[in-house]
Amino acid sequence: MKHTAKKILCTLLVMVMCLTVAPLSGFVDFGITASALADSGSCGENVTYTYDSSTGELVISGTGAMTNYISPYSGPGSPFYYSDIKSIVIEDGVTSIGNWAFVNCRSLASIIIPDSVTSIGNFVFLDCRSLASIIIPDSVTSIGVGAFEYCTSLENVTIPDSVTSIGGYAFDCCENLASVTIPDSVTTIGDSAFRCCENLASVTIPDSVTSIGDEAFCCCESLQSITIPDSVTSIGDEAFRGCTSLESVTIGDSVTSIGDDAFRHCASLTDVYYGGTEEQWNSIVGNECLTGATIHSHTHSYTSTVTKAASCTEAGVRTYTCSCGDSYTEAIPATGHDFDGTKCKNCSYDKADDCSCNCHKSGFMGFIWKIILFFNKLFKTNKTCACGIAHY
Ligand SMILES: [Zn+2]
Ligand SMILES: [Zn+2]
Ligand SMILES: [Zn+2]
Ligand SMILES: [Zn+2]
Known part of the structure; x- marks a missing residue:
């Protein structure tokens, strides 16, 4: 009997442990479970959603902005946080994707964004590790802070030329991102915007960009060369630190400051092609972080x-x-007139027009003067007119 009681107690204990530890470990490892997402609900003042749990498709419809949620780590966040959503269709009419909306949706593989959306909020797709590609419509003007941070599968991203700012951490740790073209509407690349994009082999910075943020391309280990256009005036601290494959850098002649350790731990960097003169290069604040490379400054030709x-x-x-x-x-210098008589051979100028001598005049005065000149000729006076031509 005593033995049986002990057995029951043991079983109870194991059951209690299972009941407590399982959700506890669940909480620690996975956060709120997928079942938290209802079939339908509100996600904005005039925006609602429907969710089909059998297919994992979320459809968001309505008009206006989605709710800007707070971080799920500091309070009750988005209803979609850590759900099993596999695909999202946002219908036309919705104008923004709210902050923190789809954080931790690790099964999310595709999303359709209509061109009514003008802004992608902060940390919207943070940690959406299955999202491999996204088409941002050309209605979007801003990509928020951390919008695609830790989207480790994201390979392709087309940033439309409507976007003027790429927020800090926007593509931080997008490990599969192989190439990105930044349109020439973008003026600032935020801090850590492309940090730790380990596969990023090429990036084109357009000549609309004036500043490159701190750690913007830090630890982009596949990046072999980079061209910083003439529009850029400052390169942030640690902007290219740890770009271990970086061999050459082209720097435009508008750069006036290079941040601390901007090119630290770039052991492969051997050549810097600078658009300005040697004198200009020497005046750049922070250029000492590139002393390990050969500086090819420019001589005008x-x-x-x-x-x-x-x-x-x-x-x-x-x-x-x-x-x-x-x-x-x-x-x-002006060529000066080339006269044939009183007329210039090359333009319409006629010296006679400016000459005060009556010999150029027509009509009665000209007739009288011609008679006077006839007598002058007899007395050999007035051989030359005031304008320099011969009177006879
Ligand atoms: Zn030159
Ligand atoms: Zn002339
Ligand atoms: Zn005359
Ligand atoms: Zn004259």
Whole structure:
């Protein structure tokens, strides 16, 4: 009897342990379980959702903005947090994807975003590790902070040319991201925007970008070369730190500061092609982080063209241009008139028009003067007119 009681107690204990430990470990490892998502509900003032748990499809419809949720780590977050959603269709009419909306949706593989959406909020797809591709419509103007952070499967992303800012951490740790084209509408690349994109082999920074944030491309281990366009004036701290495959860097001549350790732990970096002169390079704050590489600074080499031809009376312009874009001009002196009699051979100027002598006049005065000149000829005076032509 005592033995049986002990057995029952043991079984009870195991059952209690199973009941407590399982949800406990579940909480620690996985957060709120998938069953938390209802079949339908609200996710904005005029935005609702329906969810089919058998297919994992979530459809969001309505008009206006989705709710901006808070982090699920600091309170009750989005209803979609850590759900088993496999695909999302956002219907036309919805204008934003709210902050933290789909955080931790690790089964999410596809999403359709309509072109009524203008903003993708902060941390929207944080940790959506199955999301391999996304088409951002060209209505979207901003990609929020951490929007695609830890989307480790994301390989392809097309950023449309409507986007003007890429938030910090936007693509942080997108480990499979192989290439990204940043459109020339983007002016700032936020801090840590592409940090730890280990497969990112190529990236084009357009010449609309003026600043590259701290750690923006830190630990992009596949990046072999990078061109920083002439529009960029500052490169953030640790911007390219740990880019271990980086061999060459082209830096435009507008850069005035390079942040601390911007190119630290870039052991392969041997060549820096700088668009400015050696003197300009020496004036850049923080350039010492590149002393391990050979700096190929620029020496201007100009070719000249006549951009405005000189005329009889106006100076022309000769423009000297270097391949770097640097240019200066030089004046070409006016040619002066080339007279045949009182008329210029090259333009419509006639000296006679400016001459006060009556010999150029027509009508009665001209007739009288011609008679006077006839007598002058006899007395050998007035051989030359005031304008320089011969009177006879
Ligand atoms: Zn030049
Ligand atoms: Zn002339
Ligand atoms: Zn005259
Ligand atoms: Zn004259």
